[in-house]
Amino acid sequence: MADQNGSRTLQLLWGLRKPPTRGPRPALSVSQIGQTAVTIADAEGLGAVSMQRVAGELDFTKMSLYRYVAGKAELIAVMIEEAVGDPPDLGAVAGDWREKLTTWAQLLWETWDRHQWLPAATEGTRLMGPKEAGWVEAALRSLHRTGLTDAEQLAVVRLISGHIRNTQSTRRAGTGLDPAQFGSEFSSVLADHGDEYPALLAASKSPVTLDIRSFGLARIIHGVSQLIEERTPKDVPGGAGGSGDGG
Amino acid sequence: MADQNGSRTLQLLWGLRKPPTRGPRPALSVSQIGQTAVTIADAEGLGAVSMQRVAGELDFTKMSLYRYVAGKAELIAVMIEEAVGDPPDLGAVAGDWREKLTTWAQLLWETWDRHQWLPAATEGTRLMGPKEAGWVEAALRSLHRTGLTDAEQLAVVRLISGHIRNTQSTRRAGTGLDPAQFGSEFSSVLADHGDEYPALLAASKSPVTLDIRSFGLARIIHGVSQLIEERTPKDVPGGAGGSGDGG
DNA sequence: GTAAATTGTGTCCAGTGGACACTGTGTATG
DNA sequence: CATACACAGTGTCCACTGGACACAATTTAC
Numbered sequence: 001m002a003d004q005n006g007s008r009t010l011q012l013l014w015g016l017r018k019p020p021t022r023g024p025r026p027a028l029s030v031s032q033i034g035q036t037a038v039t040i041a042d043a044e045g046l047g048a049v050s051m052q053r054v055a056g057e058l059d060f061t062k063m064s065l066y067r068y069v070a071g072k073a074e075l076i077a078v079m080i081e082e083a084v085g086d087p088p089d090l091g092a093v094a095g096d097w098r099e100k101l102t103t104w105a106q107l108l109w110e111t112w113d114r115h116q117w118l119p120a121a122t123e124g125t126r127l128m129g130p131k132e133a134g135w136v137e138a139a140l141r142s143l144h145r146t147g148l149t150d151a152e153q154l155a156v157v158r159l160i161s162g163h164i165r166n167t168q169s170t171r172r173a174g175t176g177l178d179p180a181q182f183g184s185e186f187s188s189v190l191a192d193h194g195d196e197y198p199a200l201l202a203a204s205k206s207p208v209t210l211d212i213r214s215f216g217l218a219r220i221i222h223g224v225s226q227l228i229e230e231r232t233p234k235d236v237p238g239g240a241g242g243s244g245d246g247g
Numbered sequence: 248m249a250d251q252n253g254s255r256t257l258q259l260l261w262g263l264r265k266p267p268t269r270g271p272r273p274a275l276s277v278s279q280i281g282q283t284a285v286t287i288a289d290a291e292g293l294g295a296v297s298m299q300r301v302a303g304e305l306d307f308t309k310m311s312l313y314r315y316v317a318g319k320a321e322l323i324a325v326m327i328e329e330a331v332g333d334p335p336d337l338g339a340v341a342g343d344w345r346e347k348l349t350t351w352a353q354l355l356w357e358t359w360d361r362h363q364w365l366p367a368a369t370e371g372t373r374l375m376g377p378k379e380a381g382w383v384e385a386a387l388r389s390l391h392r393t394g395l396t397d398a399e400q401l402a403v404v405r406l407i408s409g410h411i412r413n414t415q416s417t418r419r420a421g422t423g424l425d426p427a428q429f430g431s432e433f434s435s436v437l438a439d440h441g442d443e444y445p446a447l448l449a450a451s452k453s454p455v456t457l458d459i460r461s462f463g464l465a466r467i468i469h470g471v472s473q474l475i476e477e478r479t480p481k482d483v484p485g486g487a488g489g490s491g492d493g494g
Numbered sequence: 495g496t497a498a499a500t501t502g503t504g505t506c507c508a509g510t511g512g513a514c515a516c517t518g519t520g521t522a523t524g
Numbered sequence: 525c526a527t528a529c530a531c532a533g534t535g536t537c538c539a540c541t542g543g544a545c546a547c548a549a550t551t552t553a554c
Contacts, residue, residue: 007432014436023531024519050510063512064533072511123367127433133444140446150453152462153446159463162413163406185254186374189261197380199387199400206397215399216406219470226469270500271550297541310543311502319542 006127009074013081013129028058030068034078038115041079046117051075076121080132083115087134090142098221100142101160105217108135109164119168136161147231148224156224163220167213253374256321260328260376275305277315281325285362288326293364296326323368327379330362334381337389345468347389348407352464355382356411366415383408394478395471403471410467414460 011017012030037054051072055062069075088107090100112118128136136157143153187204194201258264259277284301298319302309316322335354337347359365375383383404390400434451441448 010432010436014440016436020531022521022529024521024533026532028532051512052510061534063514063535066512067532120370123370130440130443133437133440133447137444137447140450144446149457150446150450151455151457154450154453155457155459155462156466158413158459159410159466162410162463166405166409166413185257189257189263190380193261193377193380196377197384199391199397200380200384203387203397203401206401208398210396210398210402212402212405215402216409219403219406219467219474221470222473223466223468223470226473227466267500267552269498269550269552271502271552273501275502298543299541308503310504310545313543314501 005070005074008070009077010127012069012074013077013127015130026067028060028064028068030078031082033058033065033068033075034082037075037079038082041083041117041121042115046120049075049079049117077127077129080118080121080126081129083111083118084129084132084135085111086131087138090138097142097146098225101139101156102217102221104135104139104142105160105164108161109167109213112164112168116168119165122165146228148228152227156220159220160217163216164213167216252317252321255317256324257374259316259321260324260374262377273314275307275311275315277325278329280305280312280315280322281329284322284326285329288330288364288368289362293367296322296364298322324374324376327365327368327373328376330358330365331376331379331382332358333378334385337385344389344393345472348386348403349464349468351382351386351389352407352411355408356414356460359411359415363415366412369412393475395475399474403467406467407464410463411460414463 033054036057037049040053040057041049051062051065054075055065065075069078088104090104093100093103136154139157139160140153143156146153148156190197190201190204280301283304284296287300287304288296298309298312301322302312312322316325335351337351340347340350383401386404386407387400390403393400395403437444437448437451
């Protein structure tokens with residue numbers, strides 16, 4: 001699955017492809033195709049997105065799409081960029097990095113909730129487009145003067161986006177621990193094995209009042225806080241951390 | 248993708264299917280098929296697993312597999328159970344919940360590293376098999392006397408397994424923030440847009456000495472610790488005196 | 495001994511991503 | 525202006541996917 005043609009895709013995403021002058025006018029555009037595909041995926045899931053289907057929606061032939069997009073992998077890359085949208089500006093958010101990152105997370109998961117196929121689409125190693133990079137950039141900036149190293153800042157951003165990815169909507173679980181499933185037939189099976197899984201059984205019976213997403217985010221934020229406070233001695237004002245401009 | 252036949256799969260995973268007496272002896276078995284599929288996936292990725300391929304590996308026809316497994320979704324469910332293996336016994340681990348959960352996480356990610364296709368396979372809502380449930384059970388037990396509610400305990404387990412899922416190996420990223428990609432062509436593209444992505448550019452230049460997995464796990468554990476200490480008005484066992492006053 | 499249940503096979507199908515040759519269509523250059 | 529070249533969209537073909545279904549062979553229960 002290693003994107004062998006990543007270079008081409010990268011150029012496409014970052015607008016590094018010279019528009020041709022010679023031939024007939026293109027009747028479609030990459031973003032138009034991407035938007036169509038996103039619409040399909042939003043409504044019917046990523047599985048419904050096929051070259052045929054997207055082309056059909058645009059009243060074109062399947063093969064015509066290959067003039068704009070190298071293959072399905074590239075189409076999906078375009079879809080992601082299209083879906084993730086313009087990154088937010090957190091400069092206006094009052095408060096320290098906590099508030100900014102929380103806001104960022106909230107905006108991100110609103111976006112992801114609007115496109116429930118994103119977790120499946122972002123499976124595996126990928127290349128970031130400019131918009132996705134913009135999201136990361138915004139989050140990194142929130143952590144600028146915290147005393148964390150650049151690598152740590154990136155790790156925090158990864159941690160949070162990963163958490164949002166994992167807690168996609170209420171329906172999506174990934175780890176198979178979705179409490180929603182506890183209501184159904186699984187409960188009776190679990191009850192039959194109550195001796196072997198007492199803790200799980202107890203958890204399955206507990207009411208689902210907890211927002212697992214906010215809970216996890218709060219834990220992460222606290223964990224990062226702890227590290228930052230540990231790093232910054234109380235008497236030294238911020239700014240001379242020295243890790244910010246590493247070579 | 249909603250597993251409409253989940254009931255059947257659930258019965259299969261939990262061994263609730265009466266073995267037939269009438270017909271010819273089955274030449275294969277569900278776990279044998281699962282093991283074969285796991286072997287293929289380990290070596291060549293989940294994409295290489297097809298009914299044809301698995302059957303061929305066993306010198307049988309593709310359709311014969313459908314006598315054991317309702318479809319590909321069910322095959323993958325079996326694969327997951329087969330791959331995840333027997334849950335650990337954390338009773339012997341010395342220390343409090345921190346040590347136990349850390350050990351648990353370590354064992355889990357060793358397992359997942361052995362089967363790099365697991366993140367892709369566990370995408371979406373699923374049903375747990377007995378082994379997977381056993382892993383969850385083990386983790387929940389570590390959190391038994393911590394003062395967390397059952398729902399919170401489950402949330403913590405989900406948080407951690409999700410984190411492990413997201414940090415699968417070094418190659419897998421999902422969020423597109425894999426530092427490994429920074430070494431290649433992406434760097435030059437990013438450098439061209441240095442004005443727009445200064446923080447990301449800085450992070451991309453920083454050496455990758457940080458183990459993102461341990462880093463994240465430590466943050467999560469700390470975040471959970473903070474909540475537990477906040478809940479239990481006991482003496483703090485030698486921790487830093489930082490009081491959690493974040494919102 | 496025979497009927498019922500079950501296994502594995504062969505055949506068929508719609509749908510998938512994609513290669514490739516082809517016909518148009520437009521622009522840049524002679 | 526004429527023409528050659530570069531490009532757009534189409535039609536055809538291919539290997540492969542998951543799966544439905546009818547069928548023969550095999551075993552056990554009655």
